[in-house]
Amino acid sequence: MTNNADHTGFSKGKLGQILIKRLDEAALFSEPGPGVTRLFCSPEHRNILPLISHWMEQAGLTPELDAAGNLVGRCPKAQAGGKTFIMGSHQDSVIEGGKYDGMLGVALPLLALEALRHEGITLPYGVEVVAFGDEEGVRFPTTLVGSKALAGSITPNQLEARDTQGISLKEALITFGCSPENIPAIARDPVNTLGFLEVHIEQGPILEQSDHAVGIVTALTGIERHQVTLIGKAGHAGTTPMSMRHDALVGAAEMVLAIDSVLQGTDDLVGVVGKLDIHPNAVNVIPALVTFTVELRSPEAAIRHQGRDAVEAIVKEVATRRELAFDMENTYSADAVACADWIMQSLEEACTQVDQPVERLFSGAGHDGLAMQALTDIGMLFVRCKAGLSHHPDETITANDGETATRVLMAFLKQLTPP
Amino acid sequence: MTNNADHTGFSKGKLGQILIKRLDEAALFSEPGPGVTRLFCSPEHRNILPLISHWMEQAGLTPELDAAGNLVGRCPKAQAGGKTFIMGSHQDSVIEGGKYDGMLGVALPLLALEALRHEGITLPYGVEVVAFGDEEGVRFPTTLVGSKALAGSITPNQLEARDTQGISLKEALITFGCSPENIPAIARDPVNTLGFLEVHIEQGPILEQSDHAVGIVTALTGIERHQVTLIGKAGHAGTTPMSMRHDALVGAAEMVLAIDSVLQGTDDLVGVVGKLDIHPNAVNVIPALVTFTVELRSPEAAIRHQGRDAVEAIVKEVATRRELAFDMENTYSADAVACADWIMQSLEEACTQVDQPVERLFSGAGHDGLAMQALTDIGMLFVRCKAGLSHHPDETITANDGETATRVLMAFLKQLTPP
Numbered sequence: 001m002t003n004n005a006d007h008t009g010f011s012k013g014k015l016g017q018i019l020i021k022r023l024d025e026a027a028l029f030s031e032p033g034p035g036v037t038r039l040f041c042s043p044e045h046r047n048i049l050p051l052i053s054h055w056m057e058q059a060g061l062t063p064e065l066d067a068a069g070n071l072v073g074r075c076p077k078a079q080a081g082g083k084t085f086i087m088g089s090h091q092d093s094v095i096e097g098g099k100y101d102g103m104l105g106v107a108l109p110l111l112a113l114e115a116l117r118h119e120g121i122t123l124p125y126g127v128e129v130v131a132f133g134d135e136e137g138v139r140f141p142t143t144l145v146g147s148k149a150l151a152g153s154i155t156p157n158q159l160e161a162r163d164t165q166g167i168s169l170k171e172a173l174i175t176f177g178c179s180p181e182n183i184p185a186i187a188r189d190p191v192n193t194l195g196f197l198e199v200h201i202e203q204g205p206i207l208e209q210s211d212h213a214v215g216i217v218t219a220l221t222g223i224e225r226h227q228v229t230l231i232g233k234a235g236h237a238g239t240t241p242m243s244m245r246h247d248a249l250v251g252a253a254e255m256v257l258a259i260d261s262v263l264q265g266t267d268d269l270v271g272v273v274g275k276l277d278i279h280p281n282a283v284n285v286i287p288a289l290v291t292f293t294v295e296l297r298s299p300e301a302a303i304r305h306q307g308r309d310a311v312e313a314i315v316k317e318v319a320t321r322r323e324l325a326f327d328m329e330n331t332y333s334a335d336a337v338a339c340a341d342w343i344m345q346s347l348e349e350a351c352t353q354v355d356q357p358v359e360r361l362f363s364g365a366g367h368d369g370l371a372m373q374a375l376t377d378i379g380m381l382f383v384r385c386k387a388g389l390s391h392h393p394d395e396t397i398t399a400n401d402g403e404t405a406t407r408v409l410m411a412f413l414k415q416l417t418p419p
Numbered sequence: 420m421t422n423n424a425d426h427t428g429f430s431k432g433k434l435g436q437i438l439i440k441r442l443d444e445a446a447l448f449s450e451p452g453p454g455v456t457r458l459f460c461s462p463e464h465r466n467i468l469p470l471i472s473h474w475m476e477q478a479g480l481t482p483e484l485d486a487a488g489n490l491v492g493r494c495p496k497a498q499a500g501g502k503t504f505i506m507g508s509h510q511d512s513v514i515e516g517g518k519y520d521g522m523l524g525v526a527l528p529l530l531a532l533e534a535l536r537h538e539g540i541t542l543p544y545g546v547e548v549v550a551f552g553d554e555e556g557v558r559f560p561t562t563l564v565g566s567k568a569l570a571g572s573i574t575p576n577q578l579e580a581r582d583t584q585g586i587s588l589k590e591a592l593i594t595f596g597c598s599p600e601n602i603p604a605i606a607r608d609p610v611n612t613l614g615f616l617e618v619h620i621e622q623g624p625i626l627e628q629s630d631h632a633v634g635i636v637t638a639l640t641g642i643e644r645h646q647v648t649l650i651g652k653a654g655h656a657g658t659t660p661m662s663m664r665h666d667a668l669v670g671a672a673e674m675v676l677a678i679d680s681v682l683q684g685t686d687d688l689v690g691v692v693g694k695l696d697i698h699p700n701a702v703n704v705i706p707a708l709v710t711f712t713v714e715l716r717s718p719e720a721a722i723r724h725q726g727r728d729a730v731e732a733i734v735k736e737v738a739t740r741r742e743l744a745f746d747m748e749n750t751y752s753a754d755a756v757a758c759a760d761w762i763m764q765s766l767e768e769a770c771t772q773v774d775q776p777v778e779r780l781f782s783g784a785g786h787d788g789l790a791m792q793a794l795t796d797i798g799m800l801f802v803r804c805k806a807g808l809s810h811h812p813d814e815t816i817t818a819n820d821g822e823t824a825t826r827v828l829m830a831f832l833k834q835l836t837p838p
Contacts, residue, residue: 205663237691237693237808240624243683247679256669256672264661274705275701283644297657
């Protein structure tokens with residue numbers, strides 16, 4: 001398969017080169033660029049399956065497209081229903097995304113298994129690597145379809161979600177060659193599942209700042225979203241004295257600034273006012289209505305709730321003082337999911353074995369672990385990405401970091417012992 | 420014509436009642452409500468002409484639709500080319516506007532002339548009252564067509580402005596029965612024009628606050644508009660640490676608040692950030708690009724320019740400190756137009772004669788005087804409106820205030836002497 005391979009393993013530097021080359025090749029399965037656009041159950045999704053299947057076979061796994069659109073590679077032990085450790089990430093991308101978000105977590109564990117195989121190592125437990133069909137939630141207004149299917153948590157309702165063409169998820173799966181009626185049957189048995197590990201680019205700048213190739217994720221952040229509505233008083237912008245105005249935008253501006261100040265001053269809490277809309281939004285009219293969103297994320301529920309309380313207090317105080325009618329509605333909440341201690345510890349040991357410093361950090365983004373934690377213990381390994389950039393054509397990792405992460409995962413898999 | 424009239428004039432209270440009744444009747448010439456919608460060269464414009472013509476005839480004037488779509492009522496002296504004082508306002512409304520903005524300034528001077536006629540008074544100069552076709556600029560992306568025609572300042576380019584149906588102003592005028600090729604011929608002779616006075620609702624709350632029925636306008640405000648662009652740094656809202664963000668919206672919020680503070684603290688300066696747009700405007704994305712408008716209005720150019728300097732300083736300081744790229748572009752400027760001292764003084768005397776307290780205020784809105792000042796001295800009389808509301812179906816004046824304004828105008832016309 002590769003000239004530089006021998007039965008004692010790949011030479012130093014080779015794993016990273018192979019990894020980058022494979023991800024470059026995978027990126028070709030994309031709608032026209034810039035960047036990578038590969039949506040769930042799309043022609044690009046269809047066309048990349050043989051490539052991933054090939055990687056699976058090189059790793060000693062048998063590929064199979066399941067009822068939920070996941071491409072699953074299983075070793076004989078897993079196929080036989082033995083205790084199995086699951087790895088994987090998503091094959092899909094955002095519109096004009098990068099080469100690494102998702103696909104790294106498919107290609108890297110397959111390469112790690114292939115390298116272990118080359119070293120002649122047989123793992124004492126079953127493994128499977130999953131290329132989840134959908135995690136980004138771009139095509140359908142639902143997400144984590146593949147991981148929810150494995151966790152047995154898909155609702156029939158989700159299969160009715162429709163894309164902008166009016167095609168339902170169920171219809172798309174059938175067209176893709178899947179049998180959505182068999183989704184309940186692919187739910188994994190928790191008793192025989194050892195855990196789930198996802199390798200993913202960090203999507204943030206923390207590892208770059210600390211100059212570490214990899215980081216061990218402690219938790220997937222909890223998220224809550226709110227919609228704030230402010231109603232001021234319409235008025236002619238030329239004829240209403242400044243002192244008599246109830247300008248909803250000026251009120252919103254004071255809130256945005258105060259909310260940012262709370263977020264800047266609180267550890268382990270991030271957030272953003274990402275969406276703000278004004279009515280009537282005309283150059284010569286006093287803004288009468290402003291709506292804006294507040295998103296808060298923290299790995300600690302208590303910190304997130306304190307943040308929410310602070311935001312509520314700001315909205316109430318500013319709106320009352322400025323005589324604006326106001327409303328704050330919670331539109332979404334998802335609790336944080338902690339990574340399993342034993343997976344974090346085992347990843348730490350693996351880092352130490354390959355001479356990597358240990359860094360723990362939390363994930364501010366959601367991942368398939370949010371669904372998989374209903375099934376089993378989860379863990380994540382982050383890989384440094386350039387400038388923290390993700391969801392962008394310029395998203396990049398180095399071959400060296402890819403190699404390091406692969407070797408950490410190999411060490412992790414070697415020392416993992418089934419209970 | 421009216422049973423309560425005699426040759427010594429209308430009884431107290433009657434003028435206000437007639438005025439309100441006439442404006443109620445005029446409001447029926449509207450697209451389906453709420454409120455009044457009567458656009459330039461529309462069927463509603465066409466259909467209201469006989470009503471206004473009737474008022475003109477009652478006032479002793481001869482109505483004529485001119486080449487620019489104005490309905491002009493002229494007394495014999497004006498028709499003969501004598502020294503003429505012009506009054507009037509616009510017949511058109513905004514979409515779902517009120518009964519008074521514009522039409523008050525047509526109906527009121529006609530009623531004042533009719534009342535003077537009933538008193539047996541013959542003015543020693545010519546008068547004409549104009550119902551300008553367009554001031555609001557709703558149908559065509561151009562405005563003040565009628566007053567610019569009288570002032571001789573229409574450009575051929577303006578006649579090519581097209582409405583959303585693709586109909587040019589020129590075509591609309593021809594369909595309406597006008598001869599746009601004759602527009603240059605209707606420009607008035609400055610030598611024979613004594614001045615221009617417009618009666619208009621205040622569109623603001625100042626007269627209501629001071630409890631005065633009318634106010635004498637000192638100037639039509641100068642206006643300038645700017646577009647500010649802020650470019651921050653895109654980033655995942657979950658994974659970018661707060662301290663590493665360059666959030667364009669947080670920067671904009673600080674600017675909006677500081678600009679409002681400058682405006683609140685400066686006399687004779689009003690302004691607004693009326694339009695603000697965010698990119699990408701998504702709940703979970705750090706705003707990377709914000710554009711917003713700043714409009715500044717003042718009757719004093721120096722004050723407006725100081726305001727602009729302050730806004731520029733704020734934008735520069737905040738953007739630099741927050742490491743946002745920025746641009747501030749001037750998109751529109753119109754200098755203030757002062758009302759003529761002799762018209763203001765004469766209106767003051769008229770107020771005193773009818774036992775009205777004198778109040779001077781500036782107009783924060785633009786009016787036909789902006790065009791007419793190129794031709795002649797201008798003045799404006801504002802009438803108190805409820806809650807400062809305009810451009811709204813609930814826009815209201817009282818019959819009492821209408822009566823007061825009519826009697827102030829009658830006194831003004833009686834004492835006006837041609838030079």
